[in-house]
Amino acid sequence: MPPWAGKNFRLLVSASFITNLGGSGATIAAAYAVIEQGGSATDVGLVAAARTLAMVVFLLVGGAVADRVPRQLVMVVANSANALSQGFFAFLVLTGHPALWQMALLTGIGGAAQAFFSPASQGLLLSTVDGEHAGKAFSVYRLSVNGATIGGAALGGALVAGIGPGWVLAVDATGFAVAAALRSRIEVARAVRDTPSGGILRELHEGWREFVSRSWLWGIVVQFAVVNGVVGACEAVYGPLVAREHLGGAGPWGLALAASGIGTVGGGLLMMRWRPRRILLVGTLAIFPLALPPAALALAPSLGLLVAVMFVAGIAVEVFAVGWMLALHQEIPDEKMARVSAYDWLGSVALTPLAMAAAGPAANAFGRTDALWGSAALVVLLTGAVLVLPDVRRLERRTPEGHVVTADLQVPQPTGQ
Template sequence: MSASPDRSSLWGDQQFLLLASARTISVLGNGFARVALAFAVLALPGATPGRLSLVVACQALPQLVFILAGGVIADRMSRARLMVVADVVGAAAYAGLSALVLSGHAPLALMCVLAVVAGTATALFSPAMDGLVPLVVQRDRLQQANGMLRVCTNSSLLLGLALSGVVVAWTGAGWALALNAASFVVSAFLTTRLRVPGRAAKKSSGWDDLKEGWREFTSRQWLWVVVAQYAVVVAALNANVGVLGPLMAEEDLGGARAWSLIVAAQALGTIAGAGLAARVRVNRPVLVAVLATFPAALPLALLAVSAPVWLIAVAMFGSGVSADIFGVLWATTIQREVPEEALSRVSSYDWFGSLAFAPLGLLVAGPVADGVGIQQALAGCAALIALATGAALLSPQVRGLTATARPAAPPAVGAPTVDEGTAQ
């Protein structure tokens, strides 16, 4: 592992700056919503762990159901335009949730419907965003760009999480959800200003595109093995962040402010991790990325034994560092190894596999906590993370894939060039 030269001139690239600004503002609102939604549900009359599980599962399930369609659409149309549509839909969903909470009349069924809408917006947005980055920056600067984007978004998430507990405690969860809705509107406006090369119209059907993306995905053992690993890891982490962690905080740690401190520590760690990952070069990026997953189990284990808040926060900081080392190396490897014209579809299979068990994890976390206890449920999640990560290391390609930096393919002669941000 070695440090790369500082190439901060990316900040002088107007297109990259627009993309980074849009993501930073959107994630700031998400920082508020992550804490606010959980405590908004817990504040409802008759709230139970099962009801919290239901709402957050309703948000996660559409991300799984519609993510493959999102990848196909993103490879067939303007990725920037699809991101704008997703932002607008997300803004409407969170505005509705905010209105329900502020009105004092928030039927569980309606909150679940709006959570489904918010999850659908994410399913449309994520593959488009993954495919847009290589159109904004050059291939040899992808790792730097991914790291810088994560520094921006993680810093913004940290600020949102740090303020969310205070906002929820002082003004209530409704206003925190309203801030998230506003952030999506600003993000949509900034994304409309992006100007990146377009692609020629495709004549194949959506079903053929989906099958082609599947072939690209399954032809790379390192890709599907790590996605299978993260199907388990994401389910365990989501159960912690969405259900078990807030329940433990409410029961033993002091409520929303303590939980906000813990998740803010993780966000601070992701800033350090992203900054480090943007500057280093590793010869075997997938191996390093998988090894960086092990620290994610430690905070859950500490929560399970009722460790002090400060110690849990330190462990969450470490897990944040390792999580973004994984994220930057993983995103850069996919962007380098997968052809650009199939990138959003392969990304959608990545998202689909990684999220495969997330709704189930959220849905059962509350009932399991009721049945065996919150601490035992947390210990089980920590064990699942460690076991899945160890299993991924058995793959020869995970251990052996070396970094490549293939030059970007030149545009085809006569291929149309349009503004992805404004094309109709």
Template sequence: MNRGNRLPRQQRRAAADAFATEPPDRVIPSAGPADASVTDAAVGHDSTSVRARDLFDDRRFVMLFLARTISVLGAAFGPVALAFGVLDLPGASATTLTIVLTAQTVPQIALMLFGGVVADRMPRFRLMTCAELLSAAAFLALAVMFVTGAAPLPAVAAAAAMSGIALALYYPALTGVVPDVVAEDRLQTANGVLRFGVNTARLLGMALAGGAVALVGAGWALAVNAAGFAVAAVLLAGLGSTVSRRPPARTSMPAELRDGWREFASRQWLWAIVLQFAFVIAAMQAAFGVLGPVVAESDLGGAPAWSAILAGQGLGTIVGVFVAIRVRPRRPLVVATGMVFPVALPMALLGVGAPVYAVASGAFVTGVAFTVFGVLWETTMQREVPREALSRVSAYDGLGSFMFGPLGLIAAAPLAQSVGPRTALLLCSALVAAATAGALCAPGVRRLRAPAAVEAPVEGRGRQTPPTTSPDSAAVTVTASVAGPSETHAKSRHRLPDTVAARTHRTSGRCSTARVQCVPPCRPT
């Protein structure tokens, strides 16, 4: 928003007076989006911890948190159990495992855009529930086949494909469901808390998966995976929805995909960072999937050394959550994109022959930085993309980000044979740095500012209410913080939204985004 759209002095003063009664630990110090006085400093420890605790007063957020954490904990058993279960089949080989993994991956990528359209058409928590149940059925079928020994390859591949379809439906809905559950001014903290549960569960699951396969076998380990998905589905089914959506227009799926593409392509910051990650993930797949284990096996002591490096990265992802929920940068994408540079660090250290402790330390820094990027990126998408198109845009994000990943795996071995694994790792490091620098050159990435936000107290089930003491003061707050000089709310006709963001209304007579919308839609007066 430029300075020409700033509110009149009297309205800004009225808004400040209305919020002046709030406790200091509830307020994020910030001015308007165009005010140069907004700082990049982190929010204080007490303020952030209070907001994180307040999220757990909301039953719906708690259920989402538990569903995500339990789902990821169970899913962490899947890759190890599936790989060893397939390889234990009579006559199985690496080719057999490739067939199964390809059957799982292809529908996941091919149906991602379809999942985005469906997630924007129906309540997202319902789609996520269906996807979790589909995953539970797929892994239960795999568990039964491996436990009984009756596991023909076509049936195993079909069950793996079913799990890939479920993930294609689940991923686009996931980004969009968070703003359906929490208020806009708590999105960053909510994303950070969710990441804490996910990262902790993934680390714990990876640590337990190998032992579970060794002790009880791949089939029973896959049964644990299925149980985790089933429990998550039950939790999501009880989530419900308080978001009132307009009846969907009867348009075709290609038309909705085109609308989603327009939303995606019209935001330079969005497609620039997705293009960046197409190369970053290709480099990561090559480095951490093939080249890193090769160097660890030949020069660092094998599996124990590689496990220490991965453990350092996993620990970093947990510590990074505490950083991510505290930082409140004025330009979130500049900070987020800069956090991708450390991804090149462990690749470079492996390439120059650094000792294990140095590479593990670099991997720890990567884990911290990557988590901060993820939280800021998800929060920015949820704030800037209209909610009715958020899942389709998330689908384009996922499809674009992972489109070169398989090429990285395919190119890793020939590259290592031609120039050596260490040199190949240095090339991967350079690719990450170059792609990140290129993204920072995009004006849209550098110019996007975080919206000014003031946290209101939490009442009832965590819903945000304006900090007012009377209906009159509530009307003043809404008019001062949302409406433009010639546009006001008729307080007798409108219900206040859950979160009052500092946005102006369009003169077309409806609110500027689905996240700031009166019921019924306001009309300029």
């Protein structure tokens, strides 16, 4: 950690590293827990969809609560709920034959907890450092989280293959418990805010008006409702099945997911140097490569080709993510950020449960290869449609003083930190 990183920042980064490390492996473990119980592609999709469905149901409530209750407390409670649900999931897998509904229910509890965690996490990072080091803090945080994703995917795939999914789920549960303990020690002042202007419904209405007033915001969220569904179906359903049939099982698929994580690190390093003026235009163009993973899976490729494709997709994801976060924090008033974030999350994941649940039936009806090619085509078509919106093409990065950034490339000078 650099010298400016104080106790609160260290605790926050450590907790995020731990949960992302365990979560990446647990995603693989959950899929193979269903497969080892004799589950079909449809069953894998249903269990994966349960988490996102629960998140969709509770996201708006989570966004409103995050504006009324200290964010840190919401995050601690959410981590604790995840620890309990994953722990019981692990217990069922290790001691018996869990029913499909039990696995779906426990996964759904984790999704409900995430619905409260995600809006609450907005802005907490910048509360742990002074404004002078905000940019550096964001970079360090992203590199830490992406590094955890890399290690979690690779290690999780290997552990699932070596000791079974139950133990991987148990490790993830322990990680959530440790993260809750770490976050409980963070000492930050509660965000300054006037007395809530009314009930939760009124506050959500205010957030909705803020959301729909910007075409770039709702346009990209609608785009990602489909794109995230495609990515979720590929990573949770099609990818594990293709890996089992053509690549050797969970281990190779874990390496492919790890390659995506390495790509996000590369993308993060790129965005630390490259500061494009039209942040949404560049970010949206970066979504086209997300069509490559489903196309590659349709071809049942060698592990080397799949790893390369996932690496490129990881870079693309990070380029978009940086531009998207900059646009949100630049254009959305801070006092409405949690509620707008809730609508962002809701729209972005609304179709993911349906996509995951429909992945198996779609493969049965059209063939898995055609379903994967169709997924790739949807990414390309929706991304092209978003580029039609003028605000997506024209929105420009501004300095804190409100000036438009004119330089496209700024190389940071050494600071000794």
